[in-house]
Amino acid sequence: MKTLQYPYAVETENVEKIYYLSKQRGENEHSELIVHALKGCTFKIKDGEFVSLLGPSGSGKTTLLEIIGGIVRPTRGNVFFYGFDLTAIKAKELALIRLKAIGYIFQDFRLIPVLSAFENIELPMVFSGIPREVRHKKARELLKMVGLENFGEHKPPQLSGGQQQRVAIARALANDPMLLLADEPTGNLDLVTAMKIIKLLRTIAKDLEITVLLSTHDLKIIGVSDRIIRIRDGVII
Ligand SMILES: Nc1ncnc2c1ncn2[C@@H]1O[C@H](COP(=O)(O)OP(=O)(O)OP(=O)(O)O)[C@@H](O)[C@H]1O
Numbered sequence: 422m423k424t425l426q427y428p429y430a431v432e433t434e435n436v437e438k439i440y441y442l443s444k445q446r447g448e449n450e451h452s453e454l455i456v457h458a459l460k461g462c463t464f465k466i467k468d469g470e471f472v473s474l475l476g477p478s479g480s481g482k483t484t485l486l487e488i489i490g491g492i493v494r495p496t497r498g499n500v501f502f503y504g505f506d507l508t509a510i511k512a513k514e515l516a517l518i519r520l521k522a523i524g525y526i527f528q529d530f531r532l533i534p535v536l537s538a539f540e541n542i543e544l545p546m547v548f549s550g551i552p553r554e555v556r557h558k559k560a561r562e563l564l565k566m567v568g569l570e571n572f573g574e575h576k577p578p579q580l581s582g583g584q585q586q587r588v589a590i591a592r593a594l595a596n597d598p599m600l601l602l603a604d605e606p607t608g609n610l611d612l613v614t615a616m617k618i619i620k621l622l623r624t625i626a627k628d629l630e631i632t633v634l635l636s637t638h639d640l641k642i643i644g645v646s647d648r649i650i651r652i653r654d655g656v657i658i
């Protein structure tokens with residue numbers, strides 16, 4: 422579902438993130454720990470590209486994806502989503518863009534354990550006001566797309582890691598996003614399952630014309646991407 426004619430899905434300009442952790446030692450003793458997670462990241466992702474963000478643990482991949490996905494605000498710098506400055510808009514507008522146009526697959530899935538796979542996939546469509554019949558049809562299609570048509574009634578704790586990963590992918594696609602952000606979508610999987618998931622993502626992205634940015638520290642799975650962006654210690658290299 423493409424409506425915007427703009428060459429870049431994502432543009433970041435000097436994005437910095439500083440985390441401040443304060444620690445109370447004693448009555449009057451107080452120290453502050455500063456983590457400079459991103460130190461000025463600038464890059465562009467073209468509309469329709471499939472890009473891997475490659476970097477070791479702690480290099481800032483999750484932080485960067487969360488900032489692009491509008492989940493976390495940067496300390497400095499700008500993020501443009503199809504030309505819209507996400508850092509300049511109000512929280513309410515940002516939440517709407519997140520709901521309607523950006524699919525996010527969390528490193529730890531974040532599925533709702535008391536809801537079935539079907540209901541987890543349906544939930545973003547409930548939030549965006551899709552009528553019941555339409556969203557049920559869509560949830561069934563998505564379950565099928567990720568090969569879980571027989572697991573719709575299972576709750577996340579009753580699914581394997583790879584199956585939960587696929588539910589998370591299906592949920593991220595529920596509202597037909599323009600951009601899919603996938604944080605280590607193969608991090609918890611064996612190589613064979615990992616390759617299957619990556620190929621699935623690749624096929625979906627192509628069929629549905631979705632731009633994808635996925636993070637990984639695994640060199641073996643980056644072969645399928647159009648381009649690799651490398652990050653180290655919060656710097657794009
Ligand atoms: N909420 C937070 N508060 C404080 N520091 C944080 C927070 N989130 C991340 N950090 C720090 O920022 C740095 C980057 O973390 P980030 O999670 O972005 O790395 P990552 O590349 O995703 O690592 P991994 O591959 O292990 O998932 C780390 O030093 C981390 O400890």
Ligand SMILES: [Mg+2]
Nearest residue numbers: 482483528604
């Ligand atoms: Mg991470």
